[in-house]
Amino acid sequence: MSDPIIICRDVHKWFxxxxxxxxxxxxxxxxxxxxxxxxxGSGKSTFIRTINRLEEHQRGQIIVDNIELxxxxxxxxxxxxxxxxVFQSFNLFPHLTVRQNITLAxxxxxxxxxxxxxxxxxxxxxxxxxxxxxxxxPAQLSGGQQQRVAITRALAMEPKIMLFDEPTxxxxxxxxxxxxxxxxxxxxxxxxxxxxxHEMGFARAVADRMFFFDEGxxxxxxxxxxxFEHPKEDRTxxxxxxxxxx
Amino acid sequence: MTAPVENLTAPTSPGPxxxxxxxxxxxxxxxxxxxxxxxxxYFVVTAIFNxxxxxxxxxxxxxxxxxxxxxxxxxxxxxxxxxxxxxxxLLMGMSWGIWGKLVRPFALSVGAFxxxxxxxxxxxxxxxxxNRALLxxxxxxxxxxxxxxxxxxxxxxxxxxxxIVAGLLIVLVILPGFRGSAFLPEISTTxxxxxxxxxxxxxxxxxxxxxxxxxxxxxxxxSLPVVKGFCVVFIETVRGVPLITILxxxxxxxxLFLPVESRxxxxxxxxxxxxxxxAAYTAENLRGGLQAVALGQIEAAKAVGMNNVLIxxxxxxxxAIRAVIPALVGQFISLFKDTTLVLILGINELxxxxxxxxNSDPEFIRLQAEVYIFMAGVYWILSSIMSYSSRQLExxxxxxxx
Numbered sequence: 001m002s003d004p005i006i007i008c009r010d011v012h013k014w015f016x017x018x019x020x021x022x023x024x025x026x027x028x029x030x031x032x033x034x035x036x037x038x039x040x041g042s043g044k045s046t047f048i049r050t051i052n053r054l055e056e057h058q059r060g061q062i063i064v065d066n067i068e069l070x071x072x073x074x075x076x077x078x079x080x081x082x083x084x085x086v087f088q089s090f091n092l093f094p095h096l097t098v099r100q101n102i103t104l105a106x107x108x109x110x111x112x113x114x115x116x117x118x119x120x121x122x123x124x125x126x127x128x129x130x131x132x133x134x135x136x137x138p139a140q141l142s143g144g145q146q147q148r149v150a151i152t153r154a155l156a157m158e159p160k161i162m163l164f165d166e167p168t169x170x171x172x173x174x175x176x177x178x179x180x181x182x183x184x185x186x187x188x189x190x191x192x193x194x195x196x197x198h199e200m201g202f203a204r205a206v207a208d209r210m211f212f213f214d215e216g217x218x219x220x221x222x223x224x225x226x227x228f229e230h231p232k233e234d235r236t237x238x239x240x241x242x243x244x245x246x
Numbered sequence: 247m248t249a250p251v252e253n254l255t256a257p258t259s260p261g262p263x264x265x266x267x268x269x270x271x272x273x274x275x276x277x278x279x280x281x282x283x284x285x286x287x288y289f290v291v292t293a294i295f296n297x298x299x300x301x302x303x304x305x306x307x308x309x310x311x312x313x314x315x316x317x318x319x320x321x322x323x324x325x326x327x328x329x330x331x332x333x334x335x336l337l338m339g340m341s342w343g344i345w346g347k348l349v350r351p352f353a354l355s356v357g358a359f360x361x362x363x364x365x366x367x368x369x370x371x372x373x374x375x376x377n378r379a380l381l382x383x384x385x386x387x388x389x390x391x392x393x394x395x396x397x398x399x400x401x402x403x404x405x406x407x408x409x410i411v412a413g414l415l416i417v418l419v420i421l422p423g424f425r426g427s428a429f430l431p432e433i434s435t436t437x438x439x440x441x442x443x444x445x446x447x448x449x450x451x452x453x454x455x456x457x458x459x460x461x462x463x464x465x466x467x468x469s470l471p472v473v474k475g476f477c478v479v480f481i482e483t484v485r486g487v488p489l490i491t492i493l494x495x496x497x498x499x500x501x502l503f504l505p506v507e508s509r510x511x512x513x514x515x516x517x518x519x520x521x522x523x524x525a526a527y528t529a530e531n532l533r534g535g536l537q538a539v540a541l542g543q544i545e546a547a548k549a550v551g552m553n554n555v556l557i558x559x560x561x562x563x564x565x566a567i568r569a570v571i572p573a574l575v576g577q578f579i580s581l582f583k584d585t586t587l588v589l590i591l592g593i594n595e596l597x598x599x600x601x602x603x604x605n606s607d608p609e610f611i612r613l614q615a616e617v618y619i620f621m622a623g624v625y626w627i628l629s630s631i632m633s634y635s636s637r638q639l640e641x642x643x644x645x646x647x648x
Binding site for chain 2: 054077080083085087089091092093095104108109110150153154157
């Protein structure tokens with residue numbers, strides 16, 4: 001008996017005349033870790049942004065935790081409070097300290113008392129391994145630390161789903177591991193995760209299923225084993241050979 | 247085989263004599279030019295010193311310190327001005343204690359201003375030892391307010407409320423007073439003058455224009471056509487008209503449309519004119535700052551569930567204001583200097599007092615140069631404090647910048 005937390009049926013999205021998503025179907029169960037990969041411009045980023053309504057889909061249906069995404073502002077707010085998102089470029093608030101970055105939404109959106117929010121923030125910072133950075137500004141942190149703080153900021157809202165949009169693409173090689181380690185422990189803790197990444201080691205280690213996107217469509221999906229060892233589509237084989245050979 | 251690396255030290259900079267020889271006297275024509283410049287400089291400096299200390303007659307400046315400070319404000323009611331400055335000084339000190347480096351330059355300027363005023367080496371009945379002590383008290387209030395930070399009860403929001411309450415009290419109660427009141431007799435704004443009016447107009451114009459400017463800047467980016475249209479028309483109209491025209495308009499035309507009994511006070515009309523003028527320019531500066539805020543910031547704020555009001559107030563506006571502080575301070579400095587234009591409405595701000603003093607005595611007519619140089623000095627010092635403070639502000643806020 002499956003219990004899908006995200007259901008996408010025939011999701012379409014246009015940017016003016018450009019057909020970015022051409023009918024995406026996906027069902028994701030609670031606790032599943034999904035890796036989405038594909039060439040740039042394939043619509044993978046657009047797709048996960050439709051799930052928390054940073055992009056609006058124009059046809060089809062998206063249901064998150066039994067709430068359908070419509071124009072209703074209350075639905076959007078409800079869904080965003082259940083979904084955390086981590087961006088390629090971190091997008092920390094540069095005018096606020098690390099602690100303020102993390103506690104801002106809990107205090108103003110969830111109306112949690114400041115002291116309690118600070119406590120949650122410190123607990124999470126210890127979990128991602130940078131509690132000593134709490135009173136620094138984002139600009140004073142390394143890229144890896146910034147991304148770990150960004151993950152903490154999303155976690156502080158206690159989301160049921162976490163979206164990662166190429167979380168390690170803007171990082172220097174030696175910092176990628178520290179961010180992936182945090183993501184792996186998050187995956188092992190049972191969080192439902194949608195991760196756009198080309199870190200295939202991460203995919204092998206924790207992904208339950210992988211989706212290969214190209215030209216606004218899901219070309220192929222399956223377990224990491226199926227995708228890496230027995231890819232069916234030529235397009236998938238070609239893409240994998242390109243990213244795995246160098 | 248590689249050569250062993252020596253322990254190199256950074257080259258030391260040469261001493262001043264070497265520097266002069268290398269840069270000013272390195273060949274015959276540079277030597278001549280250097281000597282010539284030195285010569286001219288010497289004559290200019292001695293000429294200026296000679297004029298300032300021997301030729302110039304500073305009587306129209308030093309004989310009227312109170313006139314320059316508060317104009318014709320009744321001398322027996324000066325305690326009301328002292329009370330106002332005391333409130334400002336105390337709040338400055340407390341703000342310094344709470345917000346630290348952000349407010350420090352302003353607080354120290356206020357303290358230094360009163361300290362210098364109290365020790366001013368000029369003869370004046372009003373600058374009696376008692377009054378000098380009162381002026382000096384302001385310096386202690388600034389420092390005392392700062393010392394209050396040891397008490398945990400002081401919070402930023404209480405001080406912000408304190409500023410608003412004190413501002414309203416000063417402008418609406420303490421200085422104007424009430425008709426028929428024995429304790430606080432009414433003092434017509436026509437008697438207010440000098441630096442008091444200059445600072446009220448500049449300070450009032452700046453503080454009132456900021457919230458208006460925020461709404462105008464946001465309105466201009468609004469998706470509601472009526473709001474957007476109103477803001478665009480307002481901003482472009484005000485920016486397309488000289489300040490002097492706006493002041494005349496508010497002074498003359500507005501009065502024609504109001505019934506006689508509800509006509510506005512002259513100083514108040516000037517303040518409205520300056521505020522709206524400043525708001526339009528500030529709004530345009532802010533709009534530049536709003537556009538500089540990265541789209542990713544708004545997306546990140548949306549992703550953690552913030553609504554548009556929270557995003558604007560907590561994420562976008564703070565970053566936008568930070569980005570345009572230099573432009574805003576430039577705008578405020580020019581507003582401060584533009585307060586001299588209210589002279590044409592018959593309001594005796596600082597420059598107006600200077601002119602009045604010149605005209606008050608036939609002997610002073612030939613001493614105009616002294617008065618205007620003094621005026622220029624006052625405006626220059628006050629503007630310098632503002633721009634110095636803004637640089638400190640930028641440096642203090644710069645911690646969070648990329």
